[in-house]
Amino acid sequence: MTPDQKNLVTATVSTLREHGVALTTHFYRRLFEHNPELKNVFNMGNQQNGKQQTALAMAVLAYAENIEDPSVLVHAVTKIGHKHVSLDIRPEYYAIVGRHLIASIGEVLGEAATPELLDAWATAYGELAGLMSGLESGLYQHAANQEGGWTGWRPFTVKQRVAESAEITSFYLYPNDGGRVADFQPGQYVSLRLFLPELNLFQPRQYSLSSAPNGEYYRISVKKEAGNPKHPDGMISNRLHDFVAEGGIVELAAPAGDFTLATDKPTPVVLVSGGVGQTPLMSMLEHLVTKESSREVVWVHGSRNCQVHAFREPVAQLAAKYDNVQQHIFYDTLAPGPEREGHYEGIVDLPSLSGGTLLPEADYYICGPAPFIRKQVQDLAALGVPRAAIHFEEFGPATLSV
Template sequence: MTTEQKQLVTATVPVLREHGVLLTTHFYNRMFTHNPELKHVFNMGNQQNGKQQTALAMAVLAYAEHIDNPAVLMPVVDSIGHKHTSLDIRPEHYAIVGKHLLASISEVLGDAATPELLEAWAVAYQQLAAIMTGHEQHLYTKQVSKNAGWTGWKPFIVKQKIKESSEITSFYLYPADGGDVADFLPGQYISLRLFLPELNLLQPRQYSISCAPNGKYYRISVKREAGASHPDGLISNRLHDHIQEGDVVELSAPAGTFTLHENTSRPKVFISGGVGQTPLMAMLEELTAKQTDTAITWVHGCRNEAVHAFKDRLTQLADSYSNLNHHIFYDQPEIQAQYTGWVDLSKIKAAVLQADADYYICGPAPFIAKHYGFLVENGVDTASIHFEEFGPASLQLNN
């Protein structure tokens, strides 16, 4: 890009800050009108709730703000790249997206979208697409280099369907070809694709793998969402209500950057809310299976005992691993609880604040923001705090 083109892109930052979601909403409407086949690729639930439009607006803004040095965005590029490979996004998709994004800039900005500005954004987008497709090709290559690795969509059989609580059910997924499963890092997710009759679409959803790597199967633990038409629950509720043992589903290879760090000498503190414990459970099973003597603190919150998934599993792991301490909060306890109310780290400050600990937080965005804030306020280095927000990213806490 020329210096003048970078200046033109940078000049659009105030507009993107104020009207970014308007632009991305127009973009998605335009793209799905002209390329309806992409509705099978994108999560239409996130279109309904507006999360995808907001996430894209934030990404476009961040790119414009750092157009002089896009390398600083590599952690974001890595995270998005993992999400894209889990959805089988390929270089040809970038050409379609670029076409509609540039047209949307022209249509939304009107007379302000001069030929020079559009050309600057065209060059900027080509640069971004080259960065993304290059990184994603690297990720695809890593996938197929693994034993039993693959790219794209692969059939798996639901061999077990086990109810973990009144809301959460686990699905044990084995390759339909009878082979091994590719290894993964504890904390990663898989994409699962089903046909939704109510939308007449194939739809993908990401689910954390809730077990440690074992070479035989993946386990996902899925929460039923209230309301049959809840956009976030179209796939989840169909899994609960229609998918039975013996049925076949399609999966993409494990992906994700929220993973257990290999350094087992540092204490680990896991903080979760509701179904947010699923990636942390994979990490916990991995650590306890290795009997590393790593100090582990498990903090979890949910409504009550009835919805508390993996309660017995946690007790089992604590009995077999002496260096595991757990603190459970029920905000609507039906019987006496260990702690009553929402998760409050100040109540267990001595247990949580440990020298040189690694912290892993997973749950809804407000849950993450609250506990991240508590840790930072109490002197924890942000580099030691790792978090995963389910769905398109809206938190920017490590910036």
Template sequence: MLTAKQKELVKATVPILREHGFALTSHFYKRMFSHNPDLKNTFNMGNQQSGKQQTALAMAVLAYAENIDDPSVLAAAVTKIGHKHVSLDIRPEQYAIVGRNLLASISEVLGEGATPELIEAWGVAYKQLANLMIGLESNLYRDAVAKDGGWTGWRPFMVKQRVKESEEITSFYLHPVDGGKVADFLPGQYISVRLFLPEMKLFQPRQYSLSNAPNGAFYRISVKKETGAHIRPDGMISNRLHDFVQEGDIIEVAPPAGDFVLDANKNTPVVFISGGVGQTPLISMLESLVNTGHNREIVWIHGSRNKAVHAFHEPVVTLANQNNKLKKHIFYDSHHEPLPVEGYYTGVVDLNVLQDKAILPDADYYICGPAPFIRKQYHDLTALGVPKTLIHYEEFGPAMLTLN
């Protein structure tokens, strides 16, 4: 346990972390990969190149130092990280490697400021956090195995079907090679897939939201192809799925994880707000609500650049025809043909245009899309009087948004 003096030493580093946190975490990752190059197969090297992972870790270390007196206030963030670790098959022994390199990085970056007492305090603080994470993840692993069709680690799945959903998005239907069942999941969760990237000579994992309702037989992921002259590593797995993975091919899959999930126990209205490929976890939620016969009011709000890149348009129309409680509102940045009058709009998603069509009493709001999209919808909802406790959002990649 941390002593009162050790807590004060950790808190004393807060100003340094605020100013130099990114430099510290950048040094840490370089050091760790230099001493443990095998870990490059575990971490998303695209997020390393973009700086997202270093920024996310710097924010997490700062938050931990700021709240060292009561780390329980970080429970939601810790849970989200725990789910991500389980999806990457992170194991307890890897915490020792991280801890050793983190303490060495603090010492090397702070220089003379890294007194033995400070390093000892951070060592105790890290051990406390590691034990918390290991305990949380142990429970998640146990729950994953306990499910019918459950497993931990990497399991081979076959791509039995590829379906082009739009000019950019293709769905992959994944069935276990062993012919067994697949574990049920909570609508909104994701799986990790792992492929070998010849360009990097590494295995690389990526998380993709499950875009179908639970069915016990297969998983579906719907992946956007990245375009441009210079594809960064974080788009390489998506593009490899599009360009090289065909029906009959086998990929490795980790069990479902994630805490951005539909609360199916409520009977109050639910509003889904998505941008681009951000609709994938929300499609799973929507299908689940309609398939299980929930009698909730549902509002589906989605924005795409244009109709050509708009995936799942027809399936949502079909669901709306099946359920008169479901109302849809579609926004296109631009369009080259006349739009139906009812429920279609020109421009970006704007809740102020919809007003009472979107803002319903006691509704829960689920938002997913690029970070700027989430931020805009969140602020618009709060400005329209929606309590923050009823707004739920998922940011693809390392968690960097702190809106709640």
């Protein structure tokens, strides 16, 4: 990009801050009108609730704000690249998206969208698309080259369903071809695709892998998402619970994601989760105990009550079996009865834990709803934990800034 083109992109920052969501909403409407086949790629639930439009608006704004030094966006670009690979996004999609994005800028800004401005944004988008395509090519190659690896969509059979709580069920998924499944890094996810007759579309969703790598099967643990007047029921989560029985077939993309346990470090690990956010952390915990790691592990989890608390007994058994594993459980309301050690009433509150629970030099892995993550990150920062030691994963489109 020329200096003048960068200046033109930077000049749109204030407009993007004020009207970014209007722009991206127009973009998606245009995209799906002209290329309805892409509805099979995008999460239409996140289109309905507006999360995808907000996430894209934030991404476009961040790119414009950092056009002079896009290297500061490496982490965000890597996260998006993993998501794209999990959805089998291919380079040819970028041309389609770019055409509609530039057209949308022109249609939304009207007379303010001069030919020079549109040309500057087209150049900026082309550079970003080239960066993303190169990153994703490497991820595809890695997925295909490892034992049991693949690209695209691969059919899997549900061989076992296990109710982990009143809301969460685990699905044990084995490849239909009888082959191995690729190992993954604890904390990663898979994309799962089902056909929804009511929409006449394939719909993909990402689910964290909730067990340690084993080479034979993948386990996902899915919460049945009840809707409300503002947000519909979970399209795929409800279909999995209600219609996909043992013996049912689903399609998976290869494991992806950059929220992963640093397996090469000897330092302590603190795993902090809220609700179904514990699923990627279960994979981390199981990996550590399977490998008989000597690292100190602290498990901190918050749930509404014991009925909806998944993996309650398995984690308690691990804490009882391994001296280097301790657990702390927070419930909104404690059930009447004798006090249980390590159980607390209220929301997860890390500063209230003492006695060596928050370990020096530990890495903290956090997963849960956005407000939950924000609170934990802020509390840890106030306790003096370095930002580099705090890792978090937000389910769904990335809208969280902490």
